[in-house]
Amino acid sequence: MTTLTARIRAFFDETGNLSRFAGHFFSLGIKPRYEFRELLAQCYQIGYKSFPLVGLTGFIMGLVLTMQLRPSLVSYGVESQLPVMVGIAIVREIGPVITALIFAGKIASSIGAELGSMKVTEQIDAMDVSGTNPFKYLVATRVLACTLMLPMLTLLGDAISLFGAYIGVNIRSVTSFNLFFTQIYQSLSFGDVLPAFIKTFFFGFAVGIVGCYKGFNSSKGTRGVGISANSAVVLSSVLIFVIDLLVVQLTDVLGLN
Amino acid sequence: MKIPTGKTGTPMGEPAIVIEHLYKQFGNNIVLNDFNLTLQKEENMVVLGKSGAGKSVLIKCIIGLLRPDKGKIIVGADDVTKLTHEELDRVRSKMGFLFQGNALYDSMTVRENLEFPLRRHWIDVTQKQVDDMVAEVLENVGLAQTADLMPAELSGGMQKRIALARTMILKPEIILYDEPTTGLDPVTAREIDKLILSLQEKYHTSSIIISHDMNCVKTTADRVILLLDGKCYAEGTYQELEQSADENIKQFFE
Numbered sequence: 001m002t003t004l005t006a007r008i009r010a011f012f013d014e015t016g017n018l019s020r021f022a023g024h025f026f027s028l029g030i031k032p033r034y035e036f037r038e039l040l041a042q043c044y045q046i047g048y049k050s051f052p053l054v055g056l057t058g059f060i061m062g063l064v065l066t067m068q069l070r071p072s073l074v075s076y077g078v079e080s081q082l083p084v085m086v087g088i089a090i091v092r093e094i095g096p097v098i099t100a101l102i103f104a105g106k107i108a109s110s111i112g113a114e115l116g117s118m119k120v121t122e123q124i125d126a127m128d129v130s131g132t133n134p135f136k137y138l139v140a141t142r143v144l145a146c147t148l149m150l151p152m153l154t155l156l157g158d159a160i161s162l163f164g165a166y167i168g169v170n171i172r173s174v175t176s177f178n179l180f181f182t183q184i185y186q187s188l189s190f191g192d193v194l195p196a197f198i199k200t201f202f203f204g205f206a207v208g209i210v211g212c213y214k215g216f217n218s219s220k221g222t223r224g225v226g227i228s229a230n231s232a233v234v235l236s237s238v239l240i241f242v243i244d245l246l247v248v249q250l251t252d253v254l255g256l257n
Numbered sequence: 258m259k260i261p262t263g264k265t266g267t268p269m270g271e272p273a274i275v276i277e278h279l280y281k282q283f284g285n286n287i288v289l290n291d292f293n294l295t296l297q298k299e300e301n302m303v304v305l306g307k308s309g310a311g312k313s314v315l316i317k318c319i320i321g322l323l324r325p326d327k328g329k330i331i332v333g334a335d336d337v338t339k340l341t342h343e344e345l346d347r348v349r350s351k352m353g354f355l356f357q358g359n360a361l362y363d364s365m366t367v368r369e370n371l372e373f374p375l376r377r378h379w380i381d382v383t384q385k386q387v388d389d390m391v392a393e394v395l396e397n398v399g400l401a402q403t404a405d406l407m408p409a410e411l412s413g414g415m416q417k418r419i420a421l422a423r424t425m426i427l428k429p430e431i432i433l434y435d436e437p438t439t440g441l442d443p444v445t446a447r448e449i450d451k452l453i454l455s456l457q458e459k460y461h462t463s464s465i466i467i468s469h470d471m472n473c474v475k476t477t478a479d480r481v482i483l484l485l486d487g488k489c490y491a492e493g494t495y496q497e498l499e500q501s502a503d504e505n506i507k508q509f510f511e
Binding site for chain 2: 128
């Protein structure tokens with residue numbers, strides 16, 4: 001019972017600390033001095049360097065999804081609807097969520113480990129002493145880069161995923177490029193694309209803030225750095241699903257589904 | 258009263274740092290308990306004490322990395338304990354801090370490590386001035402050829418010198434050294450001791466040096482204080498403390 005109480009208390013402590021950390025981002029991040037050079041460097045590291053991984057997984061996801069769906073649709077005699085089904089699934093749900101999870105695995109762990117290592121080797125203190133607010137320089141730039149880059153990666157990932165789906169369709173049948181994408185384009189509505197795109201900003205923010213929070217609060221030693229990296233991935237992945245659930249409920253209430 | 262004289266022979270009179278009734282505790286562990294200290298200008302003061310006695314906590318309070326629970330830390334005309342982050346940055350530009358583990362930014366080259374504090378504190382500085390200052394401090398620590406290397410490519414002693422160069426680049430009036438010779442071989446440690454003295458002579462800095470290395474203490478200290486139970490237990494020159502009959506003092510000199 002005591003253990004359960006302690007765990008519940010620890011959960012609320014962690015939630016409170018994370019919320020306060022996120023609050024600092026909004027209170028400090030919007031004040032000058034702005035770290036544009038570091039922001040650009042982080043956009044390059046976080047966005048550009050994640051593109052090959054997101055592109056490859058997106059392509060395979062589109063291809064495999066198409067190949068797995070085909071037998072079911074063939075059995076119902078609606079094989080022609082394959083592009084529509086795959087298109088909606090990728091754009092509305094699978095593309096944003098899978099891209100965000102891959103992004104969390106790569107970026108949250110990397111930020112957690114980097115900042116954790118900087119913390120235990122006193123580099124963050126050295127930065128503070130050097131007249132630099134480490135929160136603005138390290139945290140605000142990384143969180144902002146994650147928030148901006150994940151939507152871009154999702155758009156690119158969706159496009160590559162749909163191309164993978166096109167290849168998947170053409171393995172067993174012949175469909176022209178124009179027909180495939182026209183079918184998808186005609187089936188998608190405003191309510192499919194916009195909420196799916198907007199939620200990726202929240203996914204990116206969650207990945208960035210959790211990675212930075214875990215790194216900044218890393219305990220002493222290399223083991224602490226490992227734990228920070230690992231828990232950053234776990235917590236940001238869980239948050240992605242929670243945000244996704246909330247967005248689905250919200251779009252349902254707003255009649256966008 | 259005799260005015261103390263620094264290693265460089267300069268008379269010391271005005272205080273660089275005054276600490277009054279400083280308290281700091283972590284949980285139930287009282288680390289600093291009514292601690293008082295005055296560091297004179299151009300003085301090298303060594304703080305001795307057992308591990309966990311609060312030596313590093315003391316200098317982290319001085320530089321503003323830790324907030325004391327009570328007490329005053331006067332640097333120049335400012336009480337560091339009451340400053341905002343922006344005001345603290347202004348005071349910090351007059352102070353340097355050499356970290357025990359060097360704390361070099363491992364994703365930056367040596368040059369970028371040295372440029373970093375310059376770019377942050379002196380926003381209007383030109384690239385030519387930056388290059389000149391980087392060259393000067395690298396020359397001072399005898400590592401002019403390492404500018405484009407990464408910290409991981411340097412030996413422990415070289416990293417310590419670069420960390421010292423980074424500390425010196427803003428030409429601080431006060432330098433806080435956190436165990437500057439820990440983890441170094443005796444030969445390199447003596448080189449660092451000499452470097453500390455030569456830089457003090459050149460830039461007329463005041464220093465607080467945390468050390469367990471008695472050779473370092475003997476070489477660098479104008480005055481030694483012993484931190485025990487959160488208080489300044491003893492104070493004097495190296496020779497005075499070396500001759501003390503007090504058991505708590507003697508154990509450091511045996």
